[in-house]
């Protein structure tokens with residue numbers, strides 16, 4: 001038995017970074033670290049997965065095994081609050097999802113797993129509380145393993161958030177790139193250098209075996225493991241956890257995948273997502289169709305967070321997807337980004353909320369963005385809320401009517417953006433109703449940053465844009481003020497780069 005706790009000197013609370021130790025020999029079982037998630041006022045989910053050979057299916061034989069777990073009131077693991085044994089097997093990839101309840105609201109706990117002679121790293125977690133006077137919320141998305149190191153997560157772990165909100169693209173499904181820097185043609189005579197710093201472990205992923213090994217590759221990153229071990233997360237997938245720009249039952253490239261092939265791919269993708277995330281419920285399968293519950297409400301003192309799922313229940317992208325001028329299909333009132341059930345849930349939660357801030361955590365930008373100037377029809381990104389304008393108007397009205405101040409946190413687009421929200425979203429002269437803070441990517445490139453900077457003036461509601469830098473967003477919320485800092489990595493292509501604040505905003509001053 002040996003301890004895997006490493007203290008990072010200098011922080012007020014201790015930070016636990018998983019040690020490599022026996023992982024290299026392939027025998028250590030906690031190579032993917034630990035995580036907690038779905039924080040409630042009386043408990044949370046504690047997660048790990050046994051994977052002595054992480055990149056080859058995990059390395060466990062399929063039969064059931066018992067994993068011991070312990071939750072303590074102190075970071076020395078001296079005062080046990082709850083403990084138990086969790087039985088897992090190859091059917092769930094030897095993942096562990098322990099639901100702990102009956103805890104006190106608004107306080108920290110520490111947890112650890114044991115299997116055989118192996119001890120997991122110790123994780124810190126925290127119950128939520130509606131009575132907390134303030135909240136520390138981190139926002140992350142888009143972590144292309146090949147495009148950069150996850151340095152931003154090391155900085156996030158040191159901050160010790162109350163919760164990390166991940167709005168998708170936790171993995172990318174593509175195949176193996178080519179190491180090194182290459183120039184990419186961005187159109188309009190622009191060329192930009194993009195770097196591939198490390199490589200994926202297989203061709204494009206399709207099967208459960210593939211998806212498991214891809215999650216294991218991403219989760220081998222020590223900064224990502226540190227961020228999971230530092231705070232509970234709430235997570236919802238975007239497109240790359242399955243396939244680029246998929247919508248409900250429709251793949252991006254229906255000519256390359258039959259509906260049945262895509263259905264079977266979704267079964268694998270959803271199962272692997274469940275196996276690797278600290279979420280409450282596994283996918284439900286009915287006649288080869290897989291559904292997974294990701295949207296939900298969480299309360300952190302002055303902030304009520306509505307985590308949305310804008311991928312699983314959406315209408316297909318209109319007008320052929322991507323950046324386009326509008327076509328008639330956009331005005332179909334039946335078009336939805338959330339599906340009817342999720343919309344009804346959201347409208348009900350907003351009308352009942354008594355929080356100072358009503359947060360939408362959305363995969364894609366809620367605010368509009370025009371990619372052209374002048375009198376021509378607006379060109380917009382139709383994969384985002386811009387492609388679902390009537391539903392967006394309905395939700396904007398509900399946000400405006402609710403008591404609290406609306407704040408949208410979003411990702412997807414690999415560019416930091418701070419903007420004001422308006423009652424008629426596409427009319428920046430209409431009444432200001434709230435704010436949106438879009439996060440850049442943890443590591444993914446932003447080939448469209450130049451296009452967006454060139455049309456800043458056509459988007460007067462956007463007060464800040466930066467697509468050059470990778471990073472994350474952190475927000476400190478009190479009943480009176482929402483303070484957001486854009487933390488960016490000096491160079492995500494270099495191990496150990498610094499992380500600095502690029503810009504900060506207070507909603508009381510925007």
Ligand SMILES: [Fe+2]
Nearest residue numbers: 142169412444
């Ligand atoms: Fe992305």
